[in-house]
Amino acid sequence: MSSLPRISCVILCHNYGRYLDRAITSCLEQKRGDFVLHEVIVIDDGSSDETESVCLRHKGNDKVKVIRRNQQGFGQTLTDAFLVSTGDWVAPLDADDWFHPSKLRTCAEAMTGEALFIEHWEHVVGSDGELMLHEPHPGGNTSTLLVQREAGLSLLPASNEIFFHALREAGRGVAIRDPLTFYRVHPRSMTDRRTPGISQDYRASVCIALSDRLRVMDGNPPAWADGRRLRRIAWHFRALASGHRVESAMQRGKRLTAMLHIPGMLTGTLRARDPLTPWLRSLSSTIVGRPLVRLTTGQERQADS
Structure with a gap:
């Protein structure tokens, strides 16, 4: 063997x-x-x-x-x-x-x-x-x-x-x-990055689903993480979800909606003990009124993570 x-x-x-x-x-x-x-x-x-x-x-x-x-x-x-x-x-x-x-x-x-x-x-x-x-x-x-x-x-x-x-x-x-x-990258790629907010909304929903899964796993942790670490990771993905929602709203020109997700992103970031840099970038984006992620045109591509 x-x-x-x-x-x-x-x-x-x-x-x-x-x-x-x-x-x-x-x-x-x-x-x-x-x-x-x-x-x-x-x-x-x-x-x-x-x-x-x-x-x-x-x-x-x-x-x-x-x-x-x-x-x-x-x-x-x-x-x-x-x-x-x-x-x-x-x-x-x-x-x-x-x-x-x-x-x-x-x-x-x-x-x-x-x-x-x-x-x-x-x-x-x-x-x-x-x-x-x-x-x-x-x-x-x-x-x-x-x-x-x-x-x-x-x-x-x-x-x-x-x-x-x-x-x-x-x-x-x-x-x-x-x-x-x-x-x-081709016209029939699975992920739609040309319609404002679609990709970010999808990723937010995935992050929430993962966060919920990790919270359930907390009662019977896997070999790769204990309960405390699972809770912190769950908050990390909650913060990511809020960040995606901020970006989605900004791409759609809904600045007030974006601001409403900023506190949730901060809470998740603090509970996860993550660096504040992503939250500060999202906050800055809403203040200046400019999305962080440029929509793809078929000649460029954004990361899935």
Whole structure:
């Protein structure tokens, strides 16, 4: 039996068949390192395009497994990535993105000590795969994470990859500045960053759901955090939710509404014992009447975290 970490690459796909082959190949063609590529799982979430035929091209590869089912949505597909995989670590991948050949080798070097969560930077590319930004971009989204599977299971069901950020806030995360994923921006990307406030409202709802989950876990803490730490992390995500709501209101031109969320953000920040800098930035934004986040136009991209 190998003592090297076994990594499950799990590809989340709904009608991204035109991109899927590159995603699968990027997992199979990883450079060798101190890890075992345990499996590559494609979860086809009710696709009606060429996804099935693309999967058939890899039918003869024992490493590739395909799960086809009726559409259940992103959250359930992300949850299933942890339920159906059997490796020590899970590397989720949106089917329209792909991994750098050195991703698993580089991340495996960080799978030591207390690490349960690894995140790294990314290259932002267009629908044709050409670079849109010359400089690497911070990650935090689905395709830039690796999560120790047992720790990930403790946070299920997950509606979004933000749920696993709780492991980072518990002091069990490692950040790598290498851009190890190619994040594709195209007209059919799942996240709407062009309509004012939509992305921020969504992230606020995810943060609230995660905060509520952590409070429930307080009664029976997981191995990676005690009750006190869970409560502080829950307040951290409450503060984040308020910050997203401030930004949403500012993008919609509702300055008074934004001001109403400032006290909640401050309360969460203080209870979490977080730095005041994000709160001060949001306060400044509402005072000067200028949103912190510029809406995307198809030529730029904001972080998911």
